[in-house]
Amino acid sequence: MPKITVQHGCAKAQLALVPKVAKVIKITVETPDVKSFRLQMPNGEASFLGEPGQFGIMGIIGSGECVFVISAQGEDWIEFTVKRVGQVTEMLHALSEGDEVFVRGPYGNWWPYEDCRGRDMLFIAGGIGLPPVRSFLQYCLEHRADYGRIDLVYSGSTYDELVFKHQLFDEWKTVDNMGVHVSLYHEDSRWDGEVAYTAPYLEKLAIDPMGSNGEGRVAVICGGPSLYRTGTKELLKEGYAPENVLTTLEMRMKCGIGKCGRCNIGGKFICLDGPVFSLEEVAQMNRDE
Amino acid sequence: MIIKKDRMGALLGTLAQHKTVFVPALIDGVSKFAPYREGLDVRFDLHNTKLPPKDLLFPQTQKMYRYGETAEGGHYVEQFDESSERVLFGVRPCDMRSINLLDDVFLTKGFVDEFYEAQRKKLLTVCITCAAPAETCFCESMGLSPNEAPDADILLKSCEDCYKVTAQTQKGEAALADWRDFLEDTQAQVLPGKTSLRLNFEGVPQKLSRMYEDPIWDEISTKCLNCGTCTFVCPTCYCFDISQENKMKEGVRFRCWDSCMFSEYTAMAGWHNPRPTKKERVRNRFMHKLCFFEERYGKTLCVGCGRCVECCPVALDITRLIDDIGASDA
Ligand code: SF4
């Protein structure tokens, strides 16, 4: 079974600390507190393009910046999906189309999409964990023939919390050899689907860790701390190999380029060496959680 | 080549005509590196300045860019370059080493810090060896020598009443042209320095990497005040924060020193904090210095200058920690 290797510290030097000005050309309201912002430079070009899983730093001109994974991109735009959780994201949510922001990046490493070719894929996300997972999923869908069976297990605590509903309930339903499994943690009047936490739902779905060709299915998991803890535990119990389970780690970031010092977990800087790591690598880290 | 100690003032006067020459000086009772000028209380006899020279390359507050609205209703960004030709004169071997370490941080691993690089290129370093290290100096235990500074452009070896002058880089060689009138072609006896404080650093990084969950972190962190003094006076601490100041429709974004000892440092949006108590913060600081940095850059991030030992209000002493860990069988 060929081993999946996550590359680290591979971001190519682009914008270090000085941002570019970009225009918000489209805002999509995903949920009551999540919006996606599509950005383009005033000259009509993309500020930069990233690899699946890389992140950028978007800021309010005259105020703070925040880190977001590039949740989607086109030839001449990039998009960030932002949950309103603090001061800066609050201000971002107040923006209108046509407003300008600061943006810099791309930073961090990316999903090992090349090593995963030929594998079956299991994507797992909770709440606002879907944007980073989708950056990889979308790549697989754009190169559909290169990947085997694809399953997505997504959960949110309420119906409102589910992002990208259009893709979840329409677009992805029609993709060949793909399963979309959505659950809510709590009953909801608008919901007649599965009600379960992620780990028990995974157990119930029993998606074979070996994959259909016996090469070992690759699992990609992003969500809050408890989803991460219970979800990865369940995957290991089901027999997923730790090197085949991929995730992103989170720390507070300021510079994004491995200089300001605050995002370290042991000797690794999450902004530069991460955010993508395999479970095998995470297990070897000394972590403050 | 030598320069007599009583000619140093004249040399500085000459050099300062073209460049800003930073020398160790006593200012309002605190020793630090300050631009040379007539009447400055220059002190080459101090072992070490109270404050490290890091702010020459990495200012405590550094403007990065200016921004504002354009006439067309858009926005502009304009990067600052406040770098200038500077000489760091009279730096000690430990502080010289700290610059080598900051170079690794700011100039390597994928991204080059544009602000640091601009000033670093314009910096000439003149190091003076230490004939009489202080009681708190332990550079020798950290793999340095008080008698050498391989990274300095020009090295001044301390002798009785003169310094032996050697250019160690091309930049140093070229700079010596301005020194010609002050140099003499005489022999002199170099006074070798020796640190009295000796630690057993052998194997400490490896031991530390196995001591993440050790009770030692609870013990030593109890008395820490999280005041940040140790990170402030440390020549190799480089953490920074980024912020801005606005006036009407314009503003300046700057960075400023930060400290991993502050609780706010790692707090995330939504108030989750992976290092919630001083135990995690103290552990991270010492592990970063003595273990993590080694894993990443192959070097130790402590140069043995002794400043934190001297300045910590509660005597949380890195030399005691090193000795304890060195002696333990972790
Ligand atoms: S100087 Fe001492 S008390 Fe202050 S933060 Fe450092 S170790 Fe703690």
Ligand code: FES
């Ligand atoms: S965010 Fe600055 S070092 Fe990672």
